[in-house]
Amino acid sequence: MEPDRIVVLAGGVGGAKFVRGLRALARRDFPAAEITVVANTGDDLWLAGLRVTPDLDSLMYALAGVNDDVRGWGRAGETERVSAELTAYGVGWPWFTLGDLDLGTHIARSALLKEGLPLSAVVDRLAARWPLGVRLLPATDAEVETHVVTAEGELHFEEWWVRTRAALPALGFVQRGVAAATAAPGVVEAIIAADAVLLAPSNPVVSIGTVLGIPGIREALRETAAPVVGLSPVIGGAVVRGMADACLTAIGVETDAAAIARHYGARADGGVLDGWLVDGTDASAVPRLEATGIRARAVPLWMTDDGATARMAAAALALAAR
Ligand code: GDP
Ligand code: CA
Secondary structure: OOOOEEEEEEOOHHHHHHHHHHHHHHHHHOOOOEEEEEEOOOOOEEEOOEEEOHHHHHHHHHHHOOEOOOOOOOEOOOOOHHHHHHHHHOOOOOOOOOOHHHHHHHHHHHHHHHOOOOHHHHHHHHHOOOOOOOEEEEOEOOOOEEEEEEOOEEEEHHHHHHHOOOOOOOOEEEEEOHHHOOEOOOHHHHHHHOOEEEEOOOOOOOOHHHHHHOOOHHHHHHHOOOOEEEEOOEEOOEEOOOOHHHHHHHOOOOOOHHHHHHHHOEHHHOOOEOEEEEOHHHOOHHHHHHHOOOEEEEOOOOOOOHHHHHHHHHHHHHHHHO
């Protein structure tokens, strides 16, 4: 299948790796295709007077090729002089280091927001600096932030994730401000007009789950004529990277590729999925998933480099076309 319009729902680092692979595939096999990435904005926060958008930035930096591949987040060749000054003033979170180059992005973003631009327009302005090769959209222009319910009260997702390393048991997640939010301009339209919609192998709870929670987005996935295919972020019963298992446990979903697919649900059954890719290790789940109305296939799901990830994206599009 040679899709003209592909939409990807994505979180930060896992989402960025996947979109890089998809972009590599498209450049080789269908260069005219338009790729729209709908990014999670639930991790966004105001810190030291600046609006920080972690997942949008992970996507922008990785697609621009200026990300720190070794550390896994932020800019390559980064320094942290400004953060040290902020800490000396007791401003911000000392355990949430913002690099100097990264702070440049946050200052620019905050300045544009304070001029009155909505986040989607700000993303356009920032991304115009680099030829990303994809259209990057925030899920919403509204400030909808993920908070984690714990025995010690509600924490912003980033505080729970970075300061407590997700060790403080999560009792649940809330999307503060979601009731009044709508999808950002272009999001629903892109999903409806798509030839294929892909769910990146991102955190199913606080990345994809948060995007699906923005009013209008889940409905658009249910409505679109395009097949919706997801890729598992869990291989052999373990998250590939990070602590997404703590999020899954909190919402009562097993850290298991098939359990995540059942959580998203078959579109025929009120859910959002037509298809689901699991890793070869989880091949035994394929017949069971197909029996529940989700087309499934087992292929290698390790995003070791853009080439391997491009093969994952090709398998997802092939499953969509089946
Ligand atoms: P975040 O916003 O930076 O946390 O990134 P995402 O939500 O986009 O992605 C995080 C998820 O990516 C984690 O749950 C990982 O299990 C998953 N992930 C990371 N690397 C790989 C990989 O090579 N293969 C697969 N299948 N999943 C991966
Ligand atoms: Ca994130």
